[in-house]
Amino acid sequence: MSRAEAADLAAPGADAPARPNPLWSLGLLRNELAVTFRRWRTLALLGVLAAVPVLVGVAVRIETGDGSQVAGGGGEGPAFIAQITNNGLFLVFTALAATLPFFLPLAVGVVAGDAIAGESGSGTLRYLLVAPAGRTRLLLTKYATVMVFCLAATLVVAASALAVGALLFPLGDLTTISGTEITFTEGLGRALLIAVAVALSLTGVAALGLF
Numbered sequence: 001m002s003r004a005e006a007a008d009l010a011a012p013g014a015d016a017p018a019r020p021n022p023l024w025s026l027g028l029l030r031n032e033l034a035v036t037f038r039r040w041r042t043l044a045l046l047g048v049l050a051a052v053p054v055l056v057g058v059a060v061r062i063e064t065g066d067g068s069q070v071a072g073g074g075g076e077g078p079a080f081i082a083q084i085t086n087n088g089l090f091l092v093f094t095a096l097a098a099t100l101p102f103f104l105p106l107a108v109g110v111v112a113g114d115a116i117a118g119e120s121g122s123g124t125l126r127y128l129l130v131a132p133a134g135r136t137r138l139l140l141t142k143y144a145t146v147m148v149f150c151l152a153a154t155l156v157v158a159a160s161a162l163a164v165g166a167l168l169f170p171l172g173d174l175t176t177i178s179g180t181e182i183t184f185t186e187g188l189g190r191a192l193l194i195a196v197a198v199a200l201s202l203t204g205v206a207a208l209g210l211f
Contacts, residue, residue, distance in 0.1 A: 029141050032141055033145055036145050037149075042111055046153065048107070049104070049153055049160075050157070050159075052099050053091060053092075054160065054164050056091065056098060056161075056164075057091050057161070057164035058164075060085065060091075081094050083174070084165070087165075087187075088171050089162070092191045093191065095157050095158070096194060104202060108150055108202045109209040112146045112205070112209025113210070116142070143210055150200075155195055157195070158192070158195040173187075174187050
């Protein structure tokens with residue numbers, strides 16, 4: 001062995017694997033988001049979630065077609081469901097409350113499970129595992145993708161409910177259950193915060209479905 005070859009072997013980090021480029025990780029995240037939101041199952045789940053506020057709004061509209069009020073707060077549903085006829089913004093809160101126990105966790109669980117099982121079924125998981133990102137970064141990227149879906153799903157429910165509420169019921173300043181009067185803009189901001197809180201509450205479901 002020559003001295004030059006010995007020096008090359010002794011050089012620290014000569015054979016060390018290259019660290020993954022952060023930009024490559026961002027590209028992986030963009031790719032995961034594109035793949036997830038292009039799957040027909042994902043689009044179908046978002047469609048079902050968007051349909052729930054439509055059904056609730058139409059049901060309330062039919063129930064109150066004769067000018068009567070929907071019963072609420074008496075063990076028959078959320079207390080604010082009776083306020084939908086007065087302000088369509090309450091349909092956002094009702095839709096989120098209706099989808100949180102079953103529809104949203106089901107949708108998140110399906111997408112989270114498909115993040116790994118889908119890759120394994122299509123035969124592309126083995127190629128991702130040997131990618132420069134590594135297994136840990138790959139799992140974190142998939143978890144971030146599922147969390148983006150959680151936020152997208154809750155926003156789809158909120159946006160659908162707001163659109164249906166605007167079409168079927170009046171919009172304007174509203175009075176909360178506690179009796180506080182707030183403007184429509186402030187109420188819209190609170191609805192957005194509630195949607196974000198609902199999305200964050202699904203982090204455990206996303207982790208269980210993924211890991």
